[in-house]
Amino acid sequence: MRMTIVYGIIALVWIILLTRVYYLSIKSNEYYEQIAEKNAIKTDYIAPVRGQILDKNGKPLAVNKLGFEISIKPHLRRNMSILDNEINFIISIFPDLNATRLKREYIKNDSPYSQDFVNVVNFLDYDRVLPHFARLNLRDNIDVKPVSIRHYPFGNLASHIIGYVGRANLKDIETNPLSKLTNYTGRSGIERYYNEILQGIEGQRVTKVTALNKIVEEVEYIEPSSIDITLTMDLELQKYLYEAFDRPAGAVIVMDAIDGSILAAASLPEYDLNQFVTGISQSDWNEMMNSPDHPFTNKLVNALYPPGSVVKMAMGMAFFESGKIGPTTKLLCDPYFELGDRKFRNWKNYGSEMMTIVEALRDSCDTYFYRGAYNVGIEVMAPVLKKYGFGVKTGVDLPNEYIGIVPDAQWKKARLNQPWYQGDTINTSIGQGSFLATPMQVARDTAIFAMGYDITPHFISSIGGVPQEWIGKDILTQKEKSALKYIREGMYAVANVPGGTGFRVLSPSKVTIAAKSGTAQVVGISQEDKERIKESDMEYYERSHAWMTGYAPYENPRYVVTVLVEHGASGGGAAGPILARIFDKLADMGYIDEKYIKKRK
Structure with a gap:
């Protein structure tokens, strides 16, 4: 009789513990998951298009050329055959690209701490990519995004005045965080002097997402804005x-x-x-x-x-x-x-x-x-x-x-x-x-x-x-x-x-x-020369x-x-x-x- 009571008490304790474990691991998880689904807010920042530089009569001196960039899913170094397969697919569409360089760029920029796709092609012309856009976009390991790149219609005209933009480096990003989003910054001339104006103002897309990062609702959208400047030049x-x-x-x-x-x-x-x-x-x-x-x-x-x-x-x-x-x-x-x-x-x-x-x-x-x-x-x-x-x-x-x-x-x-x-x-x-x-x-x-x-x-x-x-x-x-x-x-x-x-x-x-x-x-x-040399x-x-x-x-x-x-x-x-x-x-x-x-x- 005494042992039955002891076993009963032990069984009761285990039942209580198991019940608590069940509640914490399953019931409460469902509860907190529901809260996460209701309350998680995500903010995505949208890069602005760089402002144009115009002459006094409104003629463009620096504009933006539309195109696409190509990125590959991160962490594929664990399976090089998949990485090589994706690169070869890109090369099959754009044979002038260099497979070795693309692979080198991927390996250099693929970080174990980042889940972002790794950019391997900075820019390809819009008309060149558009016929192949659907094929590229259907591949889970490849991401194709629209981008713009700076273009100077007159090449070397007024080059020292207009200046040029270049890829932003770590020092640029430290002093100007927006350059991380735009990827470019002014390097010389007007492009550099008025860089903070020309780079524009970032936009925002605020969404409500689940714990699995699925968008439930768009809360707010602020469109990015660009600012053009006009020069006194004719x-x-x-x-x-x-x-x-x-x-x-x-x-x-x-x-x-x-x-x-x-x-x-x-x-x-x-x-x-x-x-x-x-x-x-x-x-x-x-x-x-x-x-x-x-x-x-x-x-x-x-x-x-x-x-x-x-x-x-x-x-x-x-x-x-x-x-x-x-x-x-x-x-x-x-x-x-x-x-x-x-x-x-x-x-x-x-x-x-x-x-x-x-x-x-x-x-x-x-x-x-x-x-x-x-x-x-x-x-x-x-x-x-x-x-x-x-x-x-x-x-x-x-x-x-x-x-x-x-x-x-x-x-x-x-x-x-x-x-x-x-x-x-x-x-x-x-x-x-x-x-x-x-x-x-x-x-x-x-x-x-x-x-x-x-x-x-x-x-x-x-x-x-x-x-x-x-x-x-x-x-x-x-x-x-x-x-x-x-x-x-x-x-x-x-x-x-x-x-x-x-x-x-x-x-x-x-x-x-x-x-x-x-x-x-x-x-x-x-002083020994009696006359100026011609x-x-x-x-x-x-x-x-x-x-x-x-x-x-x-x-x-x-x-x-x-x-x-x-x-x-x-x-x-x-x-x-x-x-x-x-x-x-x-x-x-x-x-x-x-x-x-x-x-x-």
Whole structure:
């Protein structure tokens, strides 16, 4: 009897335990499963389509090309025969794809911690995939999704301005999480500078799902949005630059000086933007990097050149600022200026003539500026040069703009740990020595003299249809405003008075131009050489860079054109004809009012 009670108690305990186990493992599981089915919410993020880049007339400069990407189910490395079978099926449809590369991509990106399909083909054209879409989509191990890829309709046109996009890497994703969704990010030019705008805003699809990830209900759908941007560039004028610029390498800028909007600009030579979207080949990359003309460098803002004589307008203002030299003060222009045992030569063998700033600009007389700089000193010169845009960023909307160098005693001490000499001041006065500037800085400087106020060069016109406003800034003192007319007269004389360094090539232009030429030495000339070496006798890459910058119409300044010809030897001879052609084109296109166009006899 006693044992029966014991066995009964034991049996009762087991029954209770088994009942509890049954409840926890089956009944409660069904209960919690029902809750999961009711409450699980899943959010899928939808990649936006990248915004278009348009010219001022709405013509597309960067668009999106529709196509498909192909991915393979993860973790097939456990059964290589299945993986090989799927890859061979893809190759049978698209025989130009490489099976070895596809397999390598799969193995490299197949993670044991991810359930996402592994992308093996980034992009195939829409029309090419569409006939085979159903066959591909019926295979459980293959996933085909629509994608878009960046496309540049004009290839190498304005490549340094538009820029390009590339595949996002881990660093990009860390700083910009949206790039993980879009897979691409801006790498250069406008594509990079305005990347956060162009990449758009992600969409969301919120759904209620079961524990097995089956969709029960769509809770919310937010459509992704893209934002187009419009540039100030004129596509027709941009195309003309390549016809006008008949030299191997250099830079050219066409700008509306009223507000700084850039109508056209080019850094030459250029390159095809489309080759960077899917990945440039190593051989093409090596060819570009090893070219002595540096096609990959944006010479508008990322290359530094001695400004040469195009700095002389700002230098004249520095002289006036000192109070020692006025607009009507005459200084000697002769073959050389002697300082100690060194002779600083004029650019050509003049006789001896006393000149004001107007004649000195007309003839680009070096010794006038040597003497002026010797009297004024670098302490006065450097701040004025910076005020007129040298040695400071212009603020243009391109990435990584260079600052350039306006040398002075503090700079030389900090950079070279050397003292400043009077000879450094003399070299600086004609834009040589350590003085370096970008073509964009020269264009901005020219615009200040054209308009009498400062502007910010820019390419953006509107964002998402909203116009962007750019207002000039008054930086000139009353003293400088009074002196401005003398600088303008000097620039007028360069292009329109016999003897001016640009007279021969600029005076026949359809409009009246005010300009300044410049020749920037690449190699120094020995003191032992009695005369300057002829540029034509030099090796090409040792010849001086050629500058010409100017504005028109002279009667009512509006447009600035700045031209730099690498190793062009002569500003008037190489850069001048290009500048004249561009101003003529502006007249032909109706940018310049007919009343300012010269009447032909």
